[in-house]
Amino acid sequence: MKAESEGGIDRLRMSQCSGLSHISHYKGWALGNLLVSYILPLNMKVVLVVGATGQQGHAVIRALSQSEGFLCLALTRNLDSPKAQRLKSFRNVKLVSADLGDIQQLRSVFEETKASVIGAIWGVFVALAFPGLGLSAEGEEKQGKNIAIVAQEFQVQSYIYSSFIPPFTDDNPPPPGLDRHCKMTIEKHLSSLDFPWTIVRPGVFMENLSPGIIGRMTNATFQHCLPAECKIQFTAVDDIGRLSRVIFDNPLKFKRKTIDIAGDSLTSQELTQSFIRATGQEIPSAPGFVISAIHRLNPTAHDTVEEFIQADRTRRMDPRGFDANIQEAANYVKLTSFEEWARNWNNPTDNDFKGHGMSLWGLLTGRT
Template sequence: MAVSGATGAQGGAAARALLQLGRPVRALTRDPATPAAAELRALGAEVVRADFDDEASLTAALAGTGALFAMSTPFGSDLSAEIRQGTALLDAAVAVGVGHIVFTSAANADRSTGIPHFESKWRIERHLATLDVTWTVIGPGVFMENYANGWTMESLRDGVFALPMPPGRPLPLIAARDIGAFAALALNCPAEFGGRRIDIASQWRTSEQIAAAIGAASGREIRHREVPLTVAESYSGDLAAMFRYFQETGLDVDIDGLRRDHPEVGWHTLEKWATDRAWDL
Protein backbone atom coordinates (compact mmCIF):
# COMPACT_ATOMS: atom_id res chain seq x y z
CA MET A 1 0.00 0.00 0.00
CA ALA A 2 1.27 3.45 -0.91
CA VAL A 3 1.14 6.30 1.59
CA SER A 4 1.66 9.90 0.50
CA GLY A 5 2.90 12.52 2.93
CA ALA A 6 4.47 9.62 4.82
CA THR A 7 6.98 11.75 6.73
CA GLY A 8 4.25 14.11 8.00
CA ALA A 9 1.71 13.74 10.79
CA GLN A 10 -1.21 12.16 8.92
CA GLY A 11 0.75 10.11 6.41
CA GLY A 12 3.21 8.96 9.04
CA ALA A 13 0.34 7.83 11.28
CA ALA A 14 -1.29 5.96 8.39
CA ALA A 15 1.99 4.25 7.48
CA ARG A 16 2.59 3.17 11.08
CA ALA A 17 -0.98 1.89 11.47
CA LEU A 18 -0.67 -0.21 8.31
CA LEU A 19 2.70 -1.60 9.37
CA GLN A 20 1.24 -2.57 12.76
CA LEU A 21 -1.43 -4.50 10.88
CA GLY A 22 1.29 -6.35 8.99
CA ARG A 23 0.58 -4.68 5.66
CA PRO A 24 3.44 -3.77 3.28
CA VAL A 25 3.91 -0.02 3.03
CA ARG A 26 5.52 2.07 0.34
CA ALA A 27 6.13 5.47 1.92
CA LEU A 28 6.12 8.37 -0.54
CA THR A 29 8.20 11.43 0.32
CA ARG A 30 10.02 14.21 -1.47
CA ASP A 31 13.17 13.52 0.53
CA PRO A 32 13.93 9.89 1.46
CA ALA A 33 17.01 11.04 3.41
CA THR A 34 15.17 12.74 6.30
CA PRO A 35 15.18 11.34 9.85
CA ALA A 36 11.42 10.72 9.58
CA ALA A 37 12.01 8.63 6.45
CA ALA A 38 14.73 6.68 8.24
CA GLU A 39 12.33 5.92 11.10
CA LEU A 40 9.76 4.51 8.67
CA ARG A 41 12.44 2.45 6.95
CA ALA A 42 13.49 1.01 10.33
CA LEU A 43 9.86 0.00 10.94
CA GLY A 44 9.81 -1.94 7.68
CA ALA A 45 8.44 0.52 5.14
CA GLU A 46 9.85 0.87 1.64
CA VAL A 47 10.66 4.57 1.30
CA VAL A 48 10.63 6.06 -2.19
CA ARG A 49 10.95 9.53 -3.66
CA ALA A 50 7.77 11.09 -5.06
CA ASP A 51 7.33 14.70 -6.16
CA PHE A 52 3.75 15.81 -6.84
CA ASP A 53 5.04 18.12 -9.56
CA ASP A 54 6.98 15.34 -11.27
CA GLU A 55 4.65 12.92 -13.06
CA ALA A 56 7.39 10.41 -13.77
CA SER A 57 8.36 10.17 -10.09
CA LEU A 58 4.71 9.67 -9.09
CA THR A 59 4.20 6.93 -11.67
CA ALA A 60 7.35 5.12 -10.57
CA ALA A 61 6.49 5.45 -6.87
CA LEU A 62 2.95 4.14 -7.28
CA ALA A 63 3.59 1.34 -9.79
CA GLY A 64 2.64 -2.06 -8.40
CA THR A 65 0.69 -0.79 -5.41
CA GLY A 66 -2.92 -1.81 -4.84
CA ALA A 67 -4.14 1.02 -2.63
CA LEU A 68 -3.18 4.59 -1.78
CA PHE A 69 -3.54 6.88 1.20
CA ALA A 70 -3.67 10.29 -0.50
CA MET A 71 -3.42 13.69 1.10
CA SER A 72 -2.83 17.28 0.06
CA THR A 73 -1.77 20.43 1.84
CA PRO A 74 -1.70 24.14 0.93
CA PHE A 75 0.87 24.87 3.61
CA GLY A 76 4.28 25.46 2.14
CA SER A 77 2.70 26.21 -1.25
CA ASP A 78 -0.72 27.69 -2.08
CA LEU A 79 -4.26 26.57 -2.79
CA SER A 80 -3.86 26.32 -6.56
CA ALA A 81 -0.71 24.24 -6.08
CA GLU A 82 -2.53 22.01 -3.61
CA ILE A 83 -5.31 21.33 -6.13
CA ARG A 84 -2.84 20.74 -8.95
CA GLN A 85 -0.66 18.41 -6.93
CA GLY A 86 -3.57 16.57 -5.35
CA THR A 87 -5.23 15.83 -8.67
CA ALA A 88 -1.89 14.82 -10.18
CA LEU A 89 -1.40 12.26 -7.42
CA LEU A 90 -4.87 10.81 -7.94
CA ASP A 91 -4.49 10.70 -11.71
CA ALA A 92 -1.12 8.95 -11.46
CA ALA A 93 -2.58 6.36 -9.08
CA VAL A 94 -5.43 5.55 -11.46
CA ALA A 95 -3.06 5.46 -14.43
CA VAL A 96 -0.93 2.71 -12.87
CA GLY A 97 -3.95 0.68 -11.74
CA VAL A 98 -4.28 1.44 -8.03
CA GLY A 99 -7.59 -0.11 -6.99
CA HIS A 100 -8.59 1.89 -3.90
CA ILE A 101 -7.79 5.47 -2.89
CA VAL A 102 -8.44 6.84 0.59
CA PHE A 103 -8.18 10.63 0.45
CA THR A 104 -7.97 12.69 3.62
CA SER A 105 -9.81 15.99 3.32
CA ALA A 106 -11.37 18.09 6.11
CA ALA A 107 -14.53 17.73 8.16
CA ASN A 108 -17.52 19.34 6.42
CA ALA A 109 -15.44 20.38 3.41
CA ASP A 110 -18.38 19.25 1.27
CA ARG A 111 -20.72 21.84 2.83
CA SER A 112 -19.72 25.13 1.16
CA THR A 113 -17.76 26.32 4.18
CA GLY A 114 -16.07 29.20 2.38
CA ILE A 115 -12.81 28.27 4.14
CA PRO A 116 -10.15 28.41 1.42
CA HIS A 117 -8.13 25.36 2.47
CA PHE A 118 -11.37 23.36 2.92
CA GLU A 119 -12.64 24.42 -0.50
CA SER A 120 -9.39 23.32 -2.17
CA LYS A 121 -9.77 19.86 -0.70
CA TRP A 122 -13.40 19.75 -1.85
CA ARG A 123 -12.16 20.46 -5.38
CA ILE A 124 -9.86 17.44 -5.12
CA GLU A 125 -12.68 15.33 -3.69
CA ARG A 126 -14.90 16.17 -6.65
CA HIS A 127 -12.13 15.18 -9.05
CA LEU A 128 -11.63 11.88 -7.23
CA ALA A 129 -15.33 11.07 -7.62
CA THR A 130 -14.99 11.29 -11.43
CA LEU A 131 -12.22 8.70 -11.62
CA ASP A 132 -12.61 5.02 -12.39
CA VAL A 133 -11.43 3.80 -9.00
CA THR A 134 -12.88 2.73 -5.66
CA TRP A 135 -12.55 5.75 -3.36
CA THR A 136 -13.11 6.75 0.24
CA VAL A 137 -12.89 10.25 1.69
CA ILE A 138 -12.23 10.87 5.35
CA GLY A 139 -12.67 14.36 6.79
CA PRO A 140 -10.77 14.86 10.06
CA GLY A 141 -11.92 17.44 12.58
CA VAL A 142 -9.50 19.69 14.42
CA PHE A 143 -6.06 18.18 14.96
CA MET A 144 -4.99 17.90 18.58
CA GLU A 145 -1.44 18.36 17.27
CA ASN A 146 -2.35 21.96 16.40
CA TYR A 147 -2.13 22.68 20.12
CA ALA A 148 1.53 21.68 20.32
CA ASN A 149 2.86 23.76 17.43
CA GLY A 150 5.10 26.82 17.54
CA TRP A 151 2.44 29.54 17.60
CA THR A 152 0.38 27.90 20.33
CA MET A 153 3.43 26.88 22.34
CA GLU A 154 4.52 30.51 22.62
CA SER A 155 1.32 31.46 24.44
CA LEU A 156 1.30 28.26 26.51
CA ARG A 157 4.69 29.19 27.94
CA ASP A 158 3.00 32.35 29.22
CA GLY A 159 0.29 30.24 30.86
CA VAL A 160 -2.29 31.11 28.20
CA PHE A 161 -4.14 28.99 25.67
CA ALA A 162 -5.06 31.61 23.08
CA LEU A 163 -7.68 30.64 20.51
CA PRO A 164 -10.24 32.57 18.43
CA MET A 165 -13.10 30.64 20.04
CA PRO A 166 -15.63 31.84 22.65
CA PRO A 167 -15.92 30.08 26.01
CA GLY A 168 -18.17 27.04 26.05
CA ARG A 169 -18.11 26.40 22.27
CA PRO A 170 -16.83 22.84 21.66
CA LEU A 171 -14.74 21.64 18.74
CA PRO A 172 -14.51 18.07 17.39
CA LEU A 173 -10.90 17.02 18.04
CA ILE A 174 -8.83 14.16 16.69
CA ALA A 175 -5.28 12.91 17.15
CA ALA A 176 -3.15 12.14 14.09
CA ARG A 177 -2.81 8.55 15.32
CA ASP A 178 -6.59 8.12 15.04
CA ILE A 179 -6.61 9.53 11.53
CA GLY A 180 -3.96 7.00 10.59
CA ALA A 181 -5.82 4.15 12.27
CA PHE A 182 -9.09 5.02 10.53
CA ALA A 183 -7.32 5.37 7.18
CA ALA A 184 -5.72 1.93 7.65
CA LEU A 185 -9.14 0.48 8.48
CA ALA A 186 -10.65 1.95 5.30
CA LEU A 187 -7.72 0.82 3.17
CA ASN A 188 -8.10 -2.73 4.47
CA CYS A 189 -11.86 -2.82 3.88
CA PRO A 190 -12.65 -1.32 0.45
CA ALA A 191 -15.92 -3.22 0.20
CA GLU A 192 -17.16 -1.59 3.42
CA PHE A 193 -15.77 1.89 2.91
CA GLY A 194 -15.76 2.29 -0.87
CA GLY A 195 -17.84 5.22 -2.16
CA ARG A 196 -18.23 6.78 1.29
CA ARG A 197 -17.33 10.18 2.70
CA ILE A 198 -16.89 10.05 6.48
CA ASP A 199 -16.07 12.96 8.80
CA ILE A 200 -14.07 11.79 11.80
CA ALA A 201 -13.19 13.04 15.28
CA SER A 202 -12.79 11.42 18.68
CA GLN A 203 -14.07 13.95 21.22
CA TRP A 204 -15.82 17.30 21.69
CA ARG A 205 -13.83 19.75 23.80
CA THR A 206 -14.20 23.47 24.61
CA SER A 207 -11.26 25.84 24.76
CA GLU A 208 -11.42 25.81 28.55
CA GLN A 209 -11.26 22.01 28.57
CA ILE A 210 -8.31 22.04 26.16
CA ALA A 211 -6.46 24.51 28.40
CA ALA A 212 -7.21 22.36 31.47
CA ALA A 213 -5.98 19.16 29.78
CA ILE A 214 -2.71 20.72 28.66
CA GLY A 215 -2.28 22.29 32.09
CA ALA A 216 -2.79 18.97 33.87
CA ALA A 217 -0.40 17.15 31.52
CA SER A 218 2.32 19.80 31.70
CA GLY A 219 2.04 20.65 35.39
CA ARG A 220 1.38 24.28 34.54
CA GLU A 221 -1.63 26.46 35.19
CA ILE A 222 -3.07 27.25 31.76
CA ARG A 223 -6.05 29.51 31.18
CA HIS A 224 -8.02 30.09 27.99
CA ARG A 225 -8.04 33.52 26.39
CA GLU A 226 -10.35 34.26 23.47
CA VAL A 227 -8.47 35.91 20.63
CA PRO A 228 -10.49 38.32 18.43
CA LEU A 229 -11.00 37.23 14.83
CA THR A 230 -9.21 40.40 13.77
CA VAL A 231 -6.02 38.98 15.27
CA ALA A 232 -6.46 35.77 13.30
CA GLU A 233 -7.08 37.90 10.20
CA SER A 234 -3.72 39.61 10.70
CA TYR A 235 -2.04 36.21 10.44
CA SER A 236 -4.15 34.73 7.64
CA GLY A 237 -7.47 35.38 5.97
CA ASP A 238 -7.81 31.62 5.55
CA LEU A 239 -7.31 31.11 9.30
CA ALA A 240 -9.86 33.80 10.14
CA ALA A 241 -12.41 32.28 7.73
CA MET A 242 -11.99 28.92 9.43
CA PHE A 243 -12.55 30.23 12.94
CA ARG A 244 -15.46 32.37 11.77
CA TYR A 245 -17.08 29.21 10.39
CA PHE A 246 -16.33 27.35 13.62
CA GLN A 247 -18.01 30.12 15.60
CA GLU A 248 -21.02 30.85 13.40
CA THR A 249 -21.85 27.42 11.89
CA GLY A 250 -19.67 24.88 13.62
CA LEU A 251 -18.41 21.50 12.49
CA ASP A 252 -20.78 18.54 12.51
CA VAL A 253 -19.25 15.12 13.27
CA ASP A 254 -21.08 12.03 14.55
CA ILE A 255 -18.54 11.14 17.23
CA ASP A 256 -20.88 8.81 19.12
CA GLY A 257 -21.55 6.84 15.95
CA LEU A 258 -17.85 6.56 15.13
CA ARG A 259 -17.00 5.26 18.58
CA ARG A 260 -19.89 2.79 18.42
CA ASP A 261 -19.20 1.48 14.93
CA HIS A 262 -15.39 1.53 14.88
CA PRO A 263 -14.00 0.90 18.38
CA GLU A 264 -10.90 -0.72 16.88
CA VAL A 265 -9.58 2.75 15.98
CA GLY A 266 -8.86 3.46 19.64
CA TRP A 267 -10.10 7.04 19.61
CA HIS A 268 -7.72 8.97 21.86
CA THR A 269 -9.17 11.49 24.26
CA LEU A 270 -7.57 14.92 24.44
CA GLU A 271 -6.50 14.14 28.00
CA LYS A 272 -4.73 10.93 26.89
CA TRP A 273 -3.09 12.70 23.95
CA ALA A 274 -1.85 15.51 26.19
CA THR A 275 -0.55 13.12 28.85
CA ASP A 276 1.42 11.15 26.24
CA ARG A 277 3.32 14.28 25.10
CA ALA A 278 6.40 15.88 26.65
CA TRP A 279 5.50 19.53 27.23
CA ASP A 280 8.45 21.92 27.24
CA LEU A 281 6.69 24.70 29.14
Protein backbone atom coordinates (compact mmCIF):
# COMPACT_ATOMS: atom_id res chain seq x y z
CA MET A 1 0.00 0.00 0.00
CA LYS A 2 1.09 3.57 -0.69
CA ALA A 3 -0.09 6.56 1.25
CA GLU A 4 0.28 10.30 1.03
CA SER A 5 -0.20 12.78 3.84
CA GLU A 6 -1.60 16.30 3.77
CA GLY A 7 -0.87 19.22 6.08
CA GLY A 8 -3.11 19.05 9.13
CA ILE A 9 -3.95 15.37 8.65
CA ASP A 10 -1.15 13.57 10.48
CA ARG A 11 -2.57 14.23 13.93
CA LEU A 12 -1.33 12.03 16.73
CA ARG A 13 -3.56 10.36 19.23
CA MET A 14 -1.57 10.89 22.44
CA SER A 15 -2.49 7.42 23.59
CA GLN A 16 -0.86 5.98 20.46
CA CYS A 17 2.46 7.79 20.45
CA SER A 18 4.23 4.48 21.05
CA GLY A 19 3.11 3.40 17.59
CA LEU A 20 5.26 5.92 15.70
CA SER A 21 7.63 3.25 14.44
CA HIS A 22 4.82 1.53 12.59
CA ILE A 23 4.33 4.37 10.16
CA SER A 24 7.89 5.27 9.19
CA HIS A 25 7.50 3.44 5.86
CA TYR A 26 4.43 5.41 4.77
CA LYS A 27 5.15 7.96 2.04
CA GLY A 28 4.74 11.35 3.69
CA TRP A 29 4.07 9.86 7.12
CA ALA A 30 7.63 10.40 8.30
CA LEU A 31 8.35 10.87 11.98
CA GLY A 32 9.43 14.47 11.41
CA ASN A 33 6.04 15.38 9.96
CA LEU A 34 4.22 13.63 12.76
CA LEU A 35 6.06 15.52 15.47
CA VAL A 36 4.78 18.85 14.15
CA SER A 37 1.22 17.70 13.50
CA TYR A 38 -1.94 18.38 15.43
CA ILE A 39 -3.64 16.03 17.84
CA LEU A 40 -6.02 13.59 16.13
CA PRO A 41 -9.26 13.58 18.14
CA LEU A 42 -9.82 10.27 19.90
CA ASN A 43 -13.35 10.02 18.52
CA MET A 44 -12.47 10.73 14.87
CA LYS A 45 -13.83 7.98 12.60
CA VAL A 46 -11.50 6.73 9.88
CA VAL A 47 -13.47 6.06 6.68
CA LEU A 48 -12.01 4.36 3.61
CA VAL A 49 -13.58 5.75 0.43
CA VAL A 50 -13.30 3.27 -2.44
CA GLY A 51 -13.60 5.02 -5.79
CA ALA A 52 -12.56 8.31 -4.26
CA THR A 53 -11.84 10.06 -7.56
CA GLY A 54 -15.20 9.13 -9.05
CA GLN A 55 -18.34 11.23 -8.79
CA GLN A 56 -19.82 9.42 -5.81
CA GLY A 57 -16.58 9.01 -3.89
CA HIS A 58 -15.83 12.69 -4.41
CA ALA A 59 -19.29 13.61 -3.11
CA VAL A 60 -18.84 11.45 -0.01
CA ILE A 61 -15.45 12.99 0.78
CA ARG A 62 -16.90 16.46 0.31
CA ALA A 63 -19.73 15.69 2.75
CA LEU A 64 -17.51 14.04 5.37
CA SER A 65 -14.84 16.74 5.18
CA GLN A 66 -17.38 19.26 6.47
CA SER A 67 -17.17 17.54 9.85
CA GLU A 68 -14.19 17.27 12.19
CA GLY A 69 -15.46 13.83 13.13
CA PHE A 70 -14.14 11.99 10.07
CA LEU A 71 -10.78 11.27 8.49
CA CYS A 72 -11.11 10.02 4.91
CA LEU A 73 -8.68 7.56 3.37
CA ALA A 74 -9.19 8.17 -0.36
CA LEU A 75 -8.42 4.94 -2.21
CA THR A 76 -7.24 5.45 -5.77
CA ARG A 77 -5.16 3.50 -8.26
CA ASN A 78 -2.93 6.46 -9.10
CA LEU A 79 -1.88 8.80 -6.31
CA ASP A 80 -0.46 11.29 -8.81
CA SER A 81 -3.49 11.61 -11.08
CA PRO A 82 -5.06 15.09 -11.36
CA LYS A 83 -8.31 13.80 -9.85
CA ALA A 84 -6.49 12.32 -6.87
CA GLN A 85 -4.49 15.49 -6.36
CA ARG A 86 -7.68 17.58 -6.36
CA LEU A 87 -8.81 15.71 -3.26
CA LYS A 88 -6.07 17.54 -1.37
CA SER A 89 -8.30 20.61 -1.32
CA PHE A 90 -10.50 18.88 1.27
CA ARG A 91 -9.48 18.77 4.92
CA ASN A 92 -8.93 15.50 6.77
CA VAL A 93 -8.13 13.49 3.64
CA LYS A 94 -5.25 11.07 3.09
CA LEU A 95 -4.56 9.38 -0.26
CA VAL A 96 -3.93 5.63 -0.31
CA SER A 97 -3.42 3.26 -3.21
CA ALA A 98 -4.24 -0.41 -3.82
CA ASP A 99 -5.49 -2.71 -6.56
CA LEU A 100 -9.08 -3.68 -5.75
CA GLY A 101 -8.59 -6.90 -7.66
CA ASP A 102 -5.80 -7.96 -5.29
CA ILE A 103 -7.28 -8.91 -1.94
CA GLN A 104 -3.86 -8.99 -0.27
CA GLN A 105 -3.22 -5.38 -1.22
CA LEU A 106 -6.56 -4.46 0.31
CA ARG A 107 -5.66 -6.30 3.50
CA SER A 108 -2.42 -4.32 3.60
CA VAL A 109 -4.39 -1.06 3.52
CA PHE A 110 -6.34 -2.14 6.60
CA GLU A 111 -3.36 -3.68 8.40
CA GLU A 112 -1.00 -0.75 7.90
CA THR A 113 -3.63 1.81 8.81
CA LYS A 114 -4.47 -0.11 11.99
CA ALA A 115 -0.77 -0.29 12.91
CA SER A 116 -0.28 3.44 12.38
CA VAL A 117 -1.19 6.29 14.71
CA ILE A 118 -4.41 6.76 12.75
CA GLY A 119 -5.85 3.51 14.07
CA ALA A 120 -8.27 1.00 12.59
CA ILE A 121 -10.53 1.80 9.66
CA TRP A 122 -13.99 2.38 11.16
CA GLY A 123 -16.12 2.71 8.03
CA VAL A 124 -16.03 2.06 4.29
CA PHE A 125 -17.86 3.62 1.35
CA VAL A 126 -17.72 1.72 -1.94
CA ALA A 127 -18.60 3.01 -5.42
CA LEU A 128 -17.04 0.84 -8.11
CA ALA A 129 -16.02 2.12 -11.53
CA PHE A 130 -18.45 1.46 -14.37
CA PRO A 131 -16.66 -0.92 -16.79
CA GLY A 132 -18.29 0.56 -19.89
CA LEU A 133 -21.58 0.22 -21.73
CA GLY A 134 -22.08 -3.44 -22.61
CA LEU A 135 -18.65 -4.51 -21.36
CA SER A 136 -18.00 -7.37 -18.94
CA ALA A 137 -18.27 -6.46 -15.27
CA GLU A 138 -16.58 -9.59 -13.92
CA GLY A 139 -13.70 -7.48 -12.63
CA GLU A 140 -16.14 -5.15 -10.88
CA GLU A 141 -17.82 -8.11 -9.21
CA LYS A 142 -14.49 -9.44 -7.96
CA GLN A 143 -13.55 -6.03 -6.60
CA GLY A 144 -16.87 -5.64 -4.82
CA LYS A 145 -16.57 -9.00 -3.14
CA ASN A 146 -12.91 -8.46 -2.21
CA ILE A 147 -13.45 -5.22 -0.34
CA ALA A 148 -16.52 -6.59 1.46
CA ILE A 149 -14.63 -9.68 2.63
CA VAL A 150 -11.71 -7.62 3.93
CA ALA A 151 -14.02 -5.12 5.64
CA GLN A 152 -15.69 -7.98 7.49
CA GLU A 153 -12.33 -9.46 8.48
CA PHE A 154 -11.29 -6.15 10.05
CA GLN A 155 -14.65 -5.65 11.78
CA VAL A 156 -15.66 -2.43 10.04
CA GLN A 157 -18.49 -0.73 11.95
CA SER A 158 -20.32 0.82 8.97
CA TYR A 159 -20.05 -0.29 5.34
CA ILE A 160 -21.91 1.50 2.55
CA TYR A 161 -22.17 -0.01 -0.92
CA SER A 162 -23.57 2.14 -3.72
CA SER A 163 -25.56 0.00 -6.14
CA PHE A 164 -28.48 1.15 -8.34
CA ILE A 165 -32.28 1.11 -8.34
CA PRO A 166 -33.02 -2.17 -10.16
CA PRO A 167 -35.22 -1.71 -13.24
CA PHE A 168 -36.38 -5.32 -13.13
CA THR A 169 -38.17 -7.76 -10.88
CA ASP A 170 -36.55 -10.72 -9.12
CA ASP A 171 -38.06 -13.13 -11.64
CA ASN A 172 -36.61 -11.17 -14.58
CA PRO A 173 -32.94 -10.50 -13.73
CA PRO A 174 -30.43 -8.86 -16.11
CA PRO A 175 -28.03 -10.97 -18.22
CA PRO A 176 -25.03 -12.37 -16.30
CA GLY A 177 -21.69 -10.64 -16.72
CA LEU A 178 -22.96 -7.10 -17.19
CA ASP A 179 -22.81 -4.23 -14.70
CA ARG A 180 -26.44 -4.53 -13.59
CA HIS A 181 -26.15 -8.25 -12.82
CA CYS A 182 -22.80 -7.75 -11.10
CA LYS A 183 -24.22 -5.16 -8.70
CA MET A 184 -27.09 -7.44 -7.72
CA THR A 185 -24.59 -10.28 -7.15
CA ILE A 186 -22.52 -8.02 -4.89
CA GLU A 187 -25.67 -7.06 -2.98
CA LYS A 188 -26.48 -10.73 -2.37
CA HIS A 189 -22.90 -11.38 -1.28
CA LEU A 190 -23.08 -8.48 1.18
CA SER A 191 -26.33 -9.76 2.66
CA SER A 192 -24.63 -13.09 3.41
CA LEU A 193 -21.89 -11.44 5.48
CA ASP A 194 -22.19 -10.88 9.21
CA PHE A 195 -21.18 -7.25 9.62
CA PRO A 196 -23.02 -3.89 9.53
CA TRP A 197 -23.62 -2.99 5.88
CA THR A 198 -25.97 -0.54 4.19
CA ILE A 199 -26.86 -0.60 0.49
CA VAL A 200 -27.66 2.72 -1.18
CA ARG A 201 -29.41 2.55 -4.56
CA PRO A 202 -29.33 5.71 -6.70
CA GLY A 203 -31.37 6.22 -9.85
CA VAL A 204 -30.08 7.79 -13.06
CA PHE A 205 -27.55 10.43 -12.12
CA MET A 206 -28.55 13.95 -13.11
CA GLU A 207 -24.88 14.46 -13.95
CA ASN A 208 -25.46 12.28 -17.03
CA LEU A 209 -27.09 15.41 -18.48
CA SER A 210 -24.06 17.63 -17.85
CA PRO A 211 -22.71 19.73 -20.77
CA GLY A 212 -20.99 17.65 -23.43
CA ILE A 213 -21.64 14.92 -25.94
CA ILE A 214 -22.81 12.35 -23.40
CA GLY A 215 -25.29 14.83 -21.94
CA ARG A 216 -26.67 15.46 -25.41
CA MET A 217 -26.90 11.74 -26.14
CA THR A 218 -28.59 11.04 -22.81
CA ASN A 219 -31.23 13.70 -23.35
CA ALA A 220 -31.83 12.56 -26.93
CA THR A 221 -32.42 9.04 -25.61
CA PHE A 222 -35.02 10.30 -23.16
CA GLN A 223 -36.72 12.52 -25.75
CA HIS A 224 -36.76 10.16 -28.74
CA CYS A 225 -36.61 6.58 -27.43
CA LEU A 226 -38.95 6.48 -24.43
CA PRO A 227 -42.75 6.51 -24.37
CA ALA A 228 -44.14 9.93 -23.43
CA GLU A 229 -45.60 8.59 -20.18
CA CYS A 230 -42.39 6.83 -19.04
CA LYS A 231 -40.97 8.32 -15.84
CA ILE A 232 -37.27 8.19 -14.98
CA GLN A 233 -35.94 8.38 -11.44
CA PHE A 234 -33.10 10.88 -11.11
CA THR A 235 -30.47 11.26 -8.38
CA ALA A 236 -28.03 14.12 -7.79
CA VAL A 237 -24.62 12.72 -6.94
CA ASP A 238 -24.19 15.13 -4.02
CA ASP A 239 -27.23 13.51 -2.37
CA ILE A 240 -25.21 10.28 -2.18
CA GLY A 241 -22.60 12.14 -0.16
CA ARG A 242 -25.13 13.70 2.19
CA LEU A 243 -27.00 10.44 2.79
CA SER A 244 -23.72 8.60 3.41
CA ARG A 245 -22.79 11.20 6.02
CA VAL A 246 -26.12 10.58 7.78
CA ILE A 247 -25.52 6.81 7.68
CA PHE A 248 -22.00 7.13 9.09
CA ASP A 249 -23.36 9.39 11.83
CA ASN A 250 -26.03 6.80 12.75
CA PRO A 251 -24.64 3.38 11.75
CA LEU A 252 -26.92 1.28 13.96
CA LYS A 253 -30.04 2.93 12.54
CA PHE A 254 -29.07 1.87 9.02
CA LYS A 255 -27.52 -1.51 9.81
CA ARG A 256 -28.35 -4.12 7.13
CA LYS A 257 -30.77 -1.78 5.33
CA THR A 258 -31.25 -1.11 1.61
CA ILE A 259 -32.31 2.43 0.69
CA ASP A 260 -33.30 3.73 -2.74
CA ILE A 261 -32.54 7.39 -3.33
CA ALA A 262 -33.91 9.67 -6.06
CA GLY A 263 -34.78 13.34 -5.90
CA ASP A 264 -37.13 13.40 -8.87
CA SER A 265 -39.25 11.14 -11.06
CA LEU A 266 -39.92 12.76 -14.44
CA THR A 267 -41.13 12.07 -17.96
CA SER A 268 -39.04 13.46 -20.81
CA GLN A 269 -41.44 16.39 -21.18
CA GLU A 270 -41.34 17.13 -17.44
CA LEU A 271 -37.56 16.94 -17.62
CA THR A 272 -37.50 19.55 -20.39
CA GLN A 273 -39.89 21.89 -18.57
CA SER A 274 -37.89 21.65 -15.33
CA PHE A 275 -34.72 22.53 -17.21
CA ILE A 276 -36.35 25.50 -18.95
CA ARG A 277 -37.60 26.86 -15.63
CA ALA A 278 -34.11 26.56 -14.17
CA THR A 279 -32.03 27.86 -17.07
CA GLY A 280 -34.34 29.59 -19.55
CA GLN A 281 -33.32 27.18 -22.32
CA GLU A 282 -33.97 23.64 -23.47
CA ILE A 283 -31.56 20.82 -22.65
CA PRO A 284 -28.97 20.48 -25.44
CA SER A 285 -29.71 17.33 -27.40
CA ALA A 286 -28.23 15.23 -30.17
CA PRO A 287 -30.22 14.93 -33.41
CA GLY A 288 -32.97 12.35 -33.30
CA PHE A 289 -31.59 10.43 -36.30
CA VAL A 290 -28.24 9.95 -34.50
CA ILE A 291 -29.75 8.50 -31.36
CA SER A 292 -32.11 6.35 -33.45
CA ALA A 293 -29.09 4.92 -35.27
CA ILE A 294 -27.37 4.17 -31.97
CA HIS A 295 -30.54 2.54 -30.69
CA ARG A 296 -30.66 0.27 -33.75
CA LEU A 297 -26.95 -0.55 -34.00
CA ASN A 298 -25.97 -0.88 -30.34
CA PRO A 299 -27.80 -3.75 -28.59
CA THR A 300 -26.72 -2.53 -25.16
CA ALA A 301 -28.14 0.95 -25.79
CA HIS A 302 -31.37 -0.70 -26.88
CA ASP A 303 -31.43 -2.86 -23.75
CA THR A 304 -30.83 0.19 -21.55
CA VAL A 305 -33.90 1.89 -23.01
CA GLU A 306 -35.93 -1.26 -22.41
CA GLU A 307 -34.78 -1.22 -18.77
CA PHE A 308 -36.14 2.31 -18.34
CA ILE A 309 -39.47 1.18 -19.77
CA GLN A 310 -39.53 -1.95 -17.59
CA ALA A 311 -38.72 0.07 -14.46
CA ASP A 312 -41.59 2.46 -15.18
CA ARG A 313 -43.93 -0.47 -15.78
CA THR A 314 -42.94 -2.00 -12.44
CA ARG A 315 -43.59 1.28 -10.63
CA ARG A 316 -47.02 1.58 -12.20
CA MET A 317 -47.93 -1.91 -10.98
CA ASP A 318 -47.04 -1.06 -7.37
CA PRO A 319 -46.27 2.67 -7.06
CA ARG A 320 -46.44 2.82 -3.27
CA GLY A 321 -44.31 -0.25 -2.71
CA PHE A 322 -41.74 0.66 -5.35
CA ASP A 323 -41.29 4.25 -4.17
CA ALA A 324 -41.49 3.61 -0.42
CA ASN A 325 -37.72 3.43 0.03
CA ILE A 326 -37.21 6.70 -1.81
CA GLN A 327 -39.69 8.41 0.46
CA GLU A 328 -37.76 6.98 3.42
CA ALA A 329 -34.49 8.50 2.15
CA ALA A 330 -36.19 11.89 1.97
CA ASN A 331 -36.79 11.65 5.73
CA TYR A 332 -33.04 11.75 6.34
CA VAL A 333 -31.74 14.28 3.79
CA LYS A 334 -33.26 16.96 1.61
CA LEU A 335 -33.10 15.42 -1.83
CA THR A 336 -32.20 17.56 -4.82
CA SER A 337 -34.87 18.04 -7.47
CA PHE A 338 -33.84 18.13 -11.12
CA GLU A 339 -34.79 21.79 -11.35
CA GLU A 340 -32.55 22.61 -8.38
CA TRP A 341 -29.68 20.68 -9.94
CA ALA A 342 -30.18 22.33 -13.34
CA ARG A 343 -29.73 25.83 -11.90
CA ASN A 344 -26.00 25.07 -11.68
CA TRP A 345 -25.90 23.08 -14.91
CA ASN A 346 -23.45 25.34 -16.72
CA ASN A 347 -21.20 26.04 -13.75
CA PRO A 348 -17.90 24.11 -13.80
CA THR A 349 -17.33 21.99 -10.71
CA ASP A 350 -14.64 19.71 -9.36
CA ASN A 351 -17.10 16.84 -9.77
CA ASP A 352 -17.48 16.95 -13.55
CA PHE A 353 -18.92 14.01 -15.43
CA LYS A 354 -16.67 12.48 -18.06
CA GLY A 355 -19.05 9.93 -19.51
CA HIS A 356 -17.02 6.88 -18.43
CA GLY A 357 -14.79 7.37 -21.47
CA MET A 358 -17.68 6.89 -23.91
CA SER A 359 -17.49 8.25 -27.44
CA LEU A 360 -19.97 8.72 -30.27
CA TRP A 361 -18.19 6.08 -32.36
CA GLY A 362 -18.18 3.69 -29.44
CA LEU A 363 -21.91 4.19 -28.92
CA LEU A 364 -22.60 3.58 -32.61
CA THR A 365 -20.50 0.41 -32.75
CA GLY A 366 -21.30 -0.94 -29.30
CA ARG A 367 -17.60 -0.81 -28.34
CA THR A 368 -17.77 1.55 -25.39
